[in-house]
């Protein structure tokens with residue numbers, strides 16, 4: 001038995017998070033949403049009025065930020081912040097914080113620790129390239145922007161946010177651009193990642209594809225839970 005790491009990277013709205021979560025449940029291992037750390041720190045800078053150039057304060061926040069997941073909910077230092085983390089205000093600011101090298105180092109270190117507790121599925125932007133370059137399985141999800149925006153609009157409405165589609169298209173296009181062009185660990189496909197275009201796929205197909213791909217090279221018994 002060994003601890004395996006499954007990395008799922010890709011732009012917003014490609015279905016990484018839901019696929020990652022369902023896949024982890026199916027394998028009986030941990031699921032970690034790395035973007036939640038960037039969103040949580042961003043949320044804390046907003047409510048505490050911290051500016052983007054106050055790097056030391058941002059880093060201190062990141063060091064003391066601990067997240068946990070329970071069903072569909074995310075808890076930050078034991079407070080349920082599921083809805084707050086998805087707000088447009090957080091989405092519009094998060095990529096500006098995610099450029100900060102020292103912040104990325106703090107979050108990356110926290111993310112790597114999860115491997116000590118067992119196998120895991122982690123989704124994000126730099127999981128297969130920087131956080132776990134030796135991940136056992138790497139997937140890179142892509143999808144048409146209109147489909148991604150429609151999915152995001154649906155997700156947001158489930159959290160109680162009604163947002164026009166063109167606002168969402170602008171938000172994700174702008175965030176993709178910032179994430180792909182930043183100097184520190186930009187969003188890019190790892191050379192050995194399997195590319196999955198999810199434009200015409202439903203969630204079950206995505207999960208099934210990733211699950212079957214994994215089981216082609218490892219048996220369930222070999223995976224440490």
Ligand code: CDP
Pocket residue numbers: 010011012013017034035036038039094095096098123124125126127175179
């Ligand atoms: O699923 P979606 O792309 O909307 O976002 P997320 O996973 O919640 O991540 C939000 C933002 O955090 C991204 O747009 C990136 O700016 C940043 N992020 C990152 O830089 N590195 C990661 N591993 C995960 C997220």
